[in-house]
Amino acid sequence: MKQELITDAELVSNYITGDESALSVLITRHKQKIYSFIYSKVYDRDVTEDVFQDTFIKVIRTLKLGKYNEEGKFLPWVMRIAHNLVIDHFRKNSRMPKFDNGQEFNIFSVISDSSLNAEKSIIKEQVQEDVRRLIEELPEDQKQVLVMRMYNDMSFKEISENTGVSINTALGRMRYALINLRKVIDKHNIVLTN
């Protein structure tokens, strides 16, 4: 009851001045809201636990480094950190897809037949051919960077060394190549999905 009388701002201020117990009160007060918020996005207990932990590690570091300046808005600030970490989690996962190893283990998530059927492989070939033709239409410098990055799997550092331009220029050319490709695709209503 007494805890509720102290505002978040006061607790934050106490914590910054060295009162470690203030953090315990803040966590106890907001843990359910923050945890539920994270869970509502990721739907996985373990991931929620990790993101919750990372969120408060960031909170602790920011407060201790004296970088916190949003007085009176502690909870929205923590929620924003949690939200950003959830986004980071999904970004990381989209780069490194994992199979679901939950309580109900499904063997087909590991050994499923990912090969395409005849129809899908024909569509895939057509899409790849369309993309190749679109790339041919790009200006030479943009085409060069895009081919090196996407088809030769080179890093931007390697591309910059090979083409004799800076990394930033290579990144810029890649960006314009993608913008131009999107423009052409939109303009001609080209469908590039399998």
Place this chain on the structure above:
Amino acid sequence: MAKLYIEDSKHFETLKPKEETVNFLLNYSQALSVISCNKLKFEALLN
């Protein structure tokens, strides 16, 4: 259908972090100290 909704909302209310996660955070906080040197700040984890 109604049962499903009721069960879900109950399940949602019990969502909270594990005790060990909270303890880890409190211990991390106690162990972390920031050392200021001129205009620079250094973090130190002292266990």
